[in-house]
Amino acid sequence: MSEKTNQQWGGRFNEPTDAFVARFTASVEFDQRMYLQDIRGSIAHAKMLTKAGVLTEQERDDIIRGLGEIRIEIERGEFEWSVALEDVHMNIEAALTKKIGITGKKLHTGRSRNDQVATDIRLYLRDEIDLILSEITRLQQGLLGIANREADTIMPGFTHLQTAQPVTFGHHLMAWFEMLSRDYGRFEDCRERANIMPLGAAALAGTTYPIERDMTCELLEFSAPAENSLDAVSDRDFAIEFCAASSILLMHLTRMSEELVLWTSAQFDFINLPDRFCTGSSIMPQKKNPDVPELVRGKSGRVYGHLMSLLTLMKSQPLAYNKDNQEDKEPLFDAIDTVKGCLRAFADMVPALESKKESMREAALRGFSTATDLADYLVRKGVPFRDAHEIVGKSVAYGIEQSKDLGEMTLDELAQFSDVITADVFDVLTLEGSVAARNHIGGTAPDQVRAAVVRGEKKLAERQA
Ligand code: ARG
Numbered sequence: 116m117s118e119k120t121n122q123q124w125g126g127r128f129n130e131p132t133d134a135f136v137a138r139f140t141a142s143v144e145f146d147q148r149m150y151l152q153d154i155r156g157s158i159a160h161a162k163m164l165t166k167a168g169v170l171t172e173q174e175r176d177d178i179i180r181g182l183g184e185i186r187i188e189i190e191r192g193e194f195e196w197s198v199a200l201e202d203v204h205m206n207i208e209a210a211l212t213k214k215i216g217i218t219g220k221k222l223h224t225g226r227s228r229n230d231q232v233a234t235d236i237r238l239y240l241r242d243e244i245d246l247i248l249s250e251i252t253r254l255q256q257g258l259l260g261i262a263n264r265e266a267d268t269i270m271p272g273f274t275h276l277q278t279a280q281p282v283t284f285g286h287h288l289m290a291w292f293e294m295l296s297r298d299y300g301r302f303e304d305c306r307e308r309a310n311i312m313p314l315g316a317a318a319l320a321g322t323t324y325p326i327e328r329d330m331t332c333e334l335l336e337f338s339a340p341a342e343n344s345l346d347a348v349s350d351r352d353f354a355i356e357f358c359a360a361s362s363i364l365l366m367h368l369t370r371m372s373e374e375l376v377l378w379t380s381a382q383f384d385f386i387n388l389p390d391r392f393c394t395g396s397s398i399m400p401q402k403k404n405p406d407v408p409e410l411v412r413g414k415s416g417r418v419y420g421h422l423m424s425l426l427t428l429m430k431s432q433p434l435a436y437n438k439d440n441q442e443d444k445e446p447l448f449d450a451i452d453t454v455k456g457c458l459r460a461f462a463d464m465v466p467a468l469e470s471k472k473e474s475m476r477e478a479a480l481r482g483f484s485t486a487t488d489l490a491d492y493l494v495r496k497g498v499p500f501r502d503a504h505e506i507v508g509k510s511v512a513y514g515i516e517q518s519k520d521l522g523e524m525t526l527d528e529l530a531q532f533s534d535v536i537t538a539d540v541f542d543v544l545t546l547e548g549s550v551a552a553r554n555h556i557g558g559t560a561p562d563q564v565r566a567a568v569v570r571g572e573k574k575l576a577e578r579q580a
Pocket residue numbers: 142146201202228229232438440441442
């Protein structure tokens with residue numbers, strides 16, 4: 116073999132790789148972040164090869180020691196990554212051989228980079244999903260805290276962003292909690308399908324060595340070895356699934372972001388975000404901008420894009436491994452980083468938001484938000500719902516003309532629209548009466564919010580168990 120060809124696969128080559136092609140095809144700049152998983156996978160593989168009689172115990176121990184030293188060098192920033200060695204796998208293997216000699220060259224027995232890389236990504240993703248799951252839980256924990264605190268706080272509820280009916284702020288926050296519970300479930304599902312072990316598939320067809328896949332599977336804490344070697348080395352559906360779950364999570368975070376942005380505006384003035392989560396303007400001295408929710412809203416674009424990249428990457432790929440697959444990493448890694456960053460920002464910020472109760476209340480009083488309550492009142496007094504709707508519509512039109520909300524009208528004013536209206540109407544026209552009356556599971560009544568918080572706490576406690 117010529118000195119100038121690649122050490123690991125240069126045997127059949129007559130000239131070195133073109134310098135640009137070497138850089139163009141290399142992945143080490145972005146796949147080195149999987150060094151821990153690569154080392155862990157190699158240690159498990161070496162142990163299994165020893166049990167299978169392929170490596171001696173001495174060889175195994177040398178490999179484990181060498182990999183341990185490499186890990187420390189990487190963590191201290193002393194490891195020299197080489198683009199000529201293409202990827203994290205060959206960089207570590209070459210360093211091992213340099214360290215322990217010929218034994219290092221035996222590590223790759225019964226293995227290919229194809230099953231190695233698929234194993235590394237799954238291990239990496241599994242660890243990251245665990246972090247994401249705990250950040251979702253932390254954000255939900257924060258939501259439970261403020262939902263409980265704000266169980267009695269009244270704000271306008273909206274449809275079409277027009278005042279619809281009064282709701283409690285705690286109820287609104289518990290809607291966010293529900294969205295996040297489903298996101299949690301999606302990441303759990305994704306973890307389950309990612310947690311299958313490709314190792315042993317080798318290049319594509321399996322290997323002739325007497326490998327024991329159950330042993331590596333147990334050492335690496337996978338739930339099972341992949342059933343089919345061709346599938347194991349080639350599919351990246353778990354990465355697509357992760358990006359899909361991430362996109363839905365981000366979509367939820369953008370909805371929350373949008374509301375936070377609206378609520379902090381002077382026009383709504385429902386909440387205050389502490390200064391530490393906001394930034395100012397270099398020209399307008401009065402400005403305090405809700406940058407964190409705005410940025411989270413913007414970052415959704417990246418994650419949706421990564422989902423599209425990965426779907427397109429995998430589309431029409433014939434079995435088994437293709438070099439295309441190397442392109443799975445950057446979108447996946449960036450999706451992971453983005454999701455973690457957004458969750459961290461939200462989990463820190465959300466519990467710190469302060470409600471402006473007076474201004475929420477005033478807004479709820481302004482938009483005829485108890486109109487449905489008046490209609491329900493008429494129905495309870497025997498008026499058919501459609502007629503009640505019409506009567507209340509006329510009352511609202513009168514209110515708009517007189518600049519009066521329903522609760523601000525006198526009994527005489529209200530009674531001109533229906534003679535069944537009597538003094539007890541004011542019980543339902545108050546905001547408190549309106550929310551308290553929606554007292555069933557899933558309703559906005561303060562007692563229901565408190566009950567939902569208790570159920571939420573139980574749910575989170577079960578996750579820890
Ligand atoms: N760097 C490659 C990747 O990320 C590793 C597997 C390469 N296998 C191969 N036969 N070229 O996908």
